[in-house]
Amino acid sequence: MSWDLAFDIAAGICFLAGGFLSLAAGVGVRRFPDLLARMHAGTKPQVLGVILGLAGYGFRVRSGPIIWTLLLVGLFQMLTAPVAAHMVGRAGYRTGKVDQDLLAVDELTMDLNEAREQTDQPD
Amino acid sequence: MIVVAISGAMLVTGAILAMLRVEKGPSMLDRVIALDMITSILIIGVALEAAWNRRLDTVPILVALALVGFIASVTVARYAAVEPEEEARIKTPEEVAADDAEREALEEAIAAHEAGEDEL
Numbered sequence: 001m002s003w004d005l006a007f008d009i010a011a012g013i014c015f016l017a018g019g020f021l022s023l024a025a026g027v028g029v030r031r032f033p034d035l036l037a038r039m040h041a042g043t044k045p046q047v048l049g050v051i052l053g054l055a056g057y058g059f060r061v062r063s064g065p066i067i068w069t070l071l072l073v074g075l076f077q078m079l080t081a082p083v084a085a086h087m088v089g090r091a092g093y094r095t096g097k098v099d100q101d102l103l104a105v106d107e108l109t110m111d112l113n114e115a116r117e118q119t120d121q122p123d
Numbered sequence: 124m125i126v127v128a129i130s131g132a133m134l135v136t137g138a139i140l141a142m143l144r145v146e147k148g149p150s151m152l153d154r155v156i157a158l159d160m161i162t163s164i165l166i167i168g169v170a171l172e173a174a175w176n177r178r179l180d181t182v183p184i185l186v187a188l189a190l191v192g193f194i195a196s197v198t199v200a201r202y203a204a205v206e207p208e209e210e211a212r213i214k215t216p217e218e219v220a221a222d223d224a225e226r227e228a229l230e231e232a233i234a235a236h237e238a239g240e241d242e243l
Binding site for chain 1: 126127129130131132133134136137138139140141143144150152153155156157159160163164166167170171173174177179182185186189190192193196197199200201
């Protein structure tokens with residue numbers, strides 16, 4: 001088996017895994033009940049799916065400069081996805097989209113209450 | 124070939140399911156995370172097409188999408204406010220027709236009023 005064929009098979013596996021992640025995320029975003037669960041599902045293709053897709057593309061073209069550009073794309077994606085998720089989660093919490101009944105533990109509310117008690121105490 | 128077809132079908136199905144969530148809502152934050160997901164699926168799709176044809180000229184598209192894809196969610200999330208349930212859904216065709224009729228009646232009233240002013 002030649003290296004070319006092996007790399008092409010690796011690329012195919014990467015793309016199949018990336019496509020499956022996208023499909024699973026689509027099902028999750030469609031069916032999950034509240035905002036945080038949907039965010040959990042929606043971030044699957046955003047990081048791992050994109051990285052698998054870029055790895056598949058890199059295995060297929062096999063040229064030096066392109067690999068570096070693809071690494072850059074993956075880096076940008078990993079830098080920007082948490083920013084977006086943080087902003088969406090914060091806005092969701094503040095506008096009351098987070099359903100308390102579905103949470104096992106809500107550390108943010110606990111910490112906020114604790115901080116409020118501390119600031120309310122007289123000196 | 125078969126791998127490309129299967130991966131493409133899974134990507135398209137995922138994007139369609141996300142699009143259904145965009146249509147359903149119920150809040151703008153749900154819509155924006157679904158749109159973010161569609162952007163990521165678009166990146167994978169462009170990479171898949173480029174890998175199939177072994178082309179190198181679409182790589183700048185990947186860089187641009189990865190760089191600016193998050194701006195939409197950050198902007199929407201920054202200006203998100205508590206929205207009434209009534210405003211979060213898409214109107215039915217009957218409601219749109221009723222709104223249109225109301226607006227047309229108002230415009231006709233304004234036109235009639237202006238015509239009356241001209242006569243004076």
